Amino acid sequence: MMKDSICNVLQGLKPSLLMVMVQIAFAGVNILYKLAVNDGMNLKIVVAYRFIFSTAFIAPLAFFIERKKRTKMTWKILFQSFLCGLFGGSLAQNFYLEALALTSPTFASAMANLIPAITFIMAVSFGMEKLNLRTKAGKAKIIGTMTGISGAMVLTFVKGIEINIGSFHLNLLHHQNGVVSAHSPQATISTRNTILGSLCALASSSSYALWLIIHAKMSEKYPTHYSSTALMSFWASLLSIVFALCFEREFSQWKLGWNIRLLTVAYAGIVVSGAMICVISWCVHMRGPLFASVFSPLMLVCVALASCTLLNEKLHLGSIIGAVLIVCGLYAVVWGKSKEMKKKNQLAPSQSTHEIDPVEIVVKPVVEDKSNHSNNNSHSSNLHVISDNEDEHVQNQAKEGV
Structure with missing residues (x-):
């Protein structure tokens, strides 16, 4: 009994734990983005390679795992997958990284917390x-x-006193390779770039939502x-490749070696856009968008700890x-959703009773209990689902049986 209750609790916490894991993975890709930009890699090419790796990883899994239970493809589903690849893939990532380039990683991450609202x-x-x-x-x-969004804004813009929690004495951004850091004094952000970056970040959040x-x-x-994830990654890779080729056609920028560029696009494609998008798809299906x-907003917490x-x-x-x-804020929303889900589960049995064939409700008592034949007329009159003709037919059959 105790084991069953623990299993039920863990099953209820499964979507929440999976979404926490997703945000940790997303925080990791943001750290790798910083390293790739520090290495001089074009961000549009990063997005294109990200979805190429994602498609190559998830398509074989989808083919073998879901080949027997896959729903029949329709034009509507194909169009919806194209929209998912456009908004959730190419547009969301390109707008986000453009905002990152125009402003700063901190500013872009802060704007990304508008997604829940x-x-x-x-x-x-x-x-x-x-x-x-x-x-x-x-x-x-x-x-x-609102509490979660407010917390994300406080985490980003409010500093206060410095807290020393210790570090591994490791600075992965120590070597700049001639690239000006976004946090250096030379990287002054103009008002025009701030406005454009804000619009790009808002467009990225809207596309993701x-x-x-x-x-x-x-x-x-x-x-x-x-x-569904394989279809989304396929459309996103095509759109991202076309978009990247419009701005960058030099082969040297597209070349990958055994360096931080390959690690970034492989991790972003296989782990984040592949495995984690499958997890998000399952959570959206179970609990809603x-x-x-x-x-x-949890991603900012993870990024702050990793950066420190x-x-x-x-x-x-x-x-x-x-x-x-x-x-x-997360606890409040999860609690609210769990209350709604519990209420829906309580209503489900009562709704399922209406799906029983009403003729069986009437015929069974008539056949099994002949002594209550005189009360059949009053009993059947309370069932509004059965028409008058069906009611008379059932009563005639009952009389013949008597």
């Missing part, structure tokens, strides 16, 4: 989420979303997560306060 607004607009302001679950979702909405619709008709998007320990960056009190607010 944008997703919540879109989900409510499309009728996929309900405000439910009169219920505790609805209030918890709204308060938790729109992908979550489209993918939630797509998963209803095509719930094969490996195949808002649940998946609300974990996005591996990149020799400073940790401040504002980062600690922001992290606490993010965790509290």
Whole structure:
């Protein structure tokens, strides 16, 4: 009994634990992005290679794992997968990295935390989420979303006193290779770049939120997560290659060696755009797009810790306060979603009773209990689902049986 209860608790926590793992993986790719940019790699080429590696990794898995249970492909599903590749793949990544280049990694990451708010607004607009302001679950979702976003903003923009938690005395960005760091005094951000970077970051967040909405619709008709991820990566790779070739045609920029460039695109493609997108697809199918998007601010916490320990960056009190607010906001949203899911599960048995054939409800008692034949008329009159002709036919059969 104790073992079963523990298994049930772990099963309920499974989507949350998986989304935490996703954000840790996303934080890792942001660190590698910094190293790739430091090495002089074109960011548009990074995106193109990312989805090429993702397609090469996930397509064989989708073919062998889901070959017997794959849903029949339709033009609607194919078009939805194209939109997923466009918004969730090519546009979201290219806009994000363009904002990263125009402003700074900190600014781009902060703007990315608008994803839960944008997703919540879109989900409510499309009728996929309900405000439910009169219920505790609805209030918890709204308060938790706003708390998480506020915590992300505090973590990014509020510094406070410096906190020394120790480091590995390792600075991976020590060698600059002639490239000016985004945090150096020479890398002054102009007002024009700030405005353009803000618009690119907002476009990236909106594209990602729109992908979550489209993918939630797509998963209803095509719930094969490996195949849907393979289709998305395929379209995203084609679009990203075309976009990158429009700006960079030198072969030297596309060449990969046994260096940080290969590690970055392989990790981003196989781990993040391959395995982690499958996990996000499953979580969106199970809990909805808002649940998946609300974990996005956790990436900033992971990046802050990784930067402090591996990149020799400073940790401040504002980062600690922001992290606490993010965790509290996530707990509130997860609690609200769990309450809604529990309510739906409680309503499911009562709804399933209406799916039973009403003729069987009437015929069974008539055949098994002849003594209650006189009450059959009053019993059948309470069943509004059966028409008058069917009611008379069942009663005639019962009389013949008597």
